[in-house]
Amino acid sequence: MREKVRDLLKSGRVDVFLAYRQVDGHPLPQAFTLDNMEDLEHLVTGPARYPLDKMASRLAKAKPELKIGLLTRECTQRGLNVLATWNQLDPDRIETLGIGCCPSQLHHGADCSHLVPEKVGAHKLEIGIDNRAKPQELDALSQEERFRRWSYEFSKCIKCYGCRNICPVCFCTECSLENQELISGKSLPPEMPIFHLARAAHMAGRCVDCGLCEEACPMDIPLRLLYAQVGRIVDGLFDYQPGADTTLSPFTFLGEQVTLEIKPLEEAQEA
Numbered sequence: 001m002r003e004k005v006r007d008l009l010k011s012g013r014v015d016v017f018l019a020y021r022q023v024d025g026h027p028l029p030q031a032f033t034l035d036n037m038e039d040l041e042h043l044v045t046g047p048a049r050y051p052l053d054k055m056a057s058r059l060a061k062a063k064p065e066l067k068i069g070l071l072t073r074e075c076t077q078r079g080l081n082v083l084a085t086w087n088q089l090d091p092d093r094i095e096t097l098g099i100g101c102c103p104s105q106l107h108h109g110a111d112c113s114h115l116v117p118e119k120v121g122a123h124k125l126e127i128g129i130d131n132r133a134k135p136q137e138l139d140a141l142s143q144e145e146r147f148r149r150w151s152y153e154f155s156k157c158i159k160c161y162g163c164r165n166i167c168p169v170c171f172c173t174e175c176s177l178e179n180q181e182l183i184s185g186k187s188l189p190p191e192m193p194i195f196h197l198a199r200a201a202h203m204a205g206r207c208v209d210c211g212l213c214e215e216a217c218p219m220d221i222p223l224r225l226l227y228a229q230v231g232r233i234v235d236g237l238f239d240y241q242p243g244a245d246t247t248l249s250p251f252t253f254l255g256e257q258v259t260l261e262i263k264p265l266e267e268a269q270e271a
Contacts, residue, residue, distance in 0.1 A: 002040045004097055005069070009034050014069035014095050018055055020048045029055060045071060045099045051168040051212060053079035057088045069095040078208035078243025079168040085248055086206075088171050124220075128152045131214070131222040135229050150226075154196050156219040163213035163223055164199065169206040169242075176202070196226065203227045204234050205251040208243040 001019075008014045009032065021030035021039060027048035032040055052070045059068055072080065077096065083089040120130055129138075129149050138146055164170050164177060176198055207227040214224040234240055238250040 001045055001071075001097065001099075002043050005032060005043060006037065006040055008069050008095060008097075009037065012067075014067045016059065016066060016068055017095075018052045018059075018068065018070035020044050020046065020050070020071070031055075031059075049212060049215060051079070051166055051210075052076060053083060054166075054168040054170075056080070056094065057083050057168075057171060060089050060093070064090075067093050067095065069097065072096040072098050075208055075210035075243075076168075079210065081243045081246050082169045082206055082208055082249070083171070084246050085252065086169075086171070091246065129222045129225065131220070131225065133222075133225060135225065135232055138225075138229070151193065153221045154193050156221060157195065158219060159195065160218065162216040162218065166212045166216040167203075168210060168212070169208060170202070172202070196221075196223075200226055200230050204230045205238075205240065205249040206242050207231055 005017050005019065008017060015033065017032045019030060019032060020027035021042045022044050023042075027044045027046060029048075029050045029052065030039065030043070032043065052072070053076050056068045056070050059066055070076070077098070080089060080091070080094060080096070084091045120128075120132070124130070127149065129152075141149070161177065164175065177195060207230065209224065209228065209231070211224050213227070214220075214222065217223055231242070234242075234250070240247070240250055242249065
């Protein structure tokens with residue numbers, strides 16, 4: 001891997017390569033360039049979980065002329081595909097080197113064995129959401145039960161913004177989660193369920209199921225499961241799986257006609 005990165009830099013195919021460097025026993029993100037080629041001796045492929053695709057998009061936004069290389073897992077490649085469809089990256093200026101992943105059978109698209117959630121405690125099983133559950137398992141619960149359990153999970157939120165900050169496909173210039181007219185910045189936990197439902201809506205058609213959000217959450221909120229639920233809706237409506245390829249997201253263009261039927265208030269109340 002080190003020789004491949006060295007060749008990419010020396011040949012000029014990339015100006016910078018994003019990978020990991022071993023620092024005091026910990027693999028941390030590192031930008032390798034011709035100026036720090038000696039650091040390639042410390043390059044490692046993991047185990048590490050940082051959004052290199054997000055770092056690439058930030059670099060590309062600051063310096064569009066850069067040719068960027070990076071290590072990719074399958075989830076990273078899905079993230080790059082989504083970023084390309086939303087014009088956050090030019091795929092012609094991206095070079096990737098894939099690294100092996102440990103497949104998990106827990107969720108579709110899971111790549112890393114350590115993403116399998118640990119067994120949850122009895123209290124959480126009784127009143128909250130089991131992180132290990134599959135989206136279909138929640139369908140067996142009544143709407144009231146699902147709302148009660150998700151409300152418990154959302155009530156633990158300390159509004160650290162870790163889920164947003166780590167997310168590789170979260171790139172809005174102005175974040176609605178910080179809009180004081182929508183979500184108060186003074187209350188903890190944030191008003192339920194506006195904070196997390198606003199973010200879930202933004203994940204529709206974007207989430208690549210990398211699991212970084214749930215990994216970063218200090219309160220163990222099952223965010224991956226929440227976004228998987230949203231993904232099921234998008235897939236059912238549009239037959240679209242974010243990041244599977246560079247097909248345009250259904251949320252990036254307008255259709256020829258409006259298909260949403262809005263019922264009169266009286267009719268909706270009767271229903």
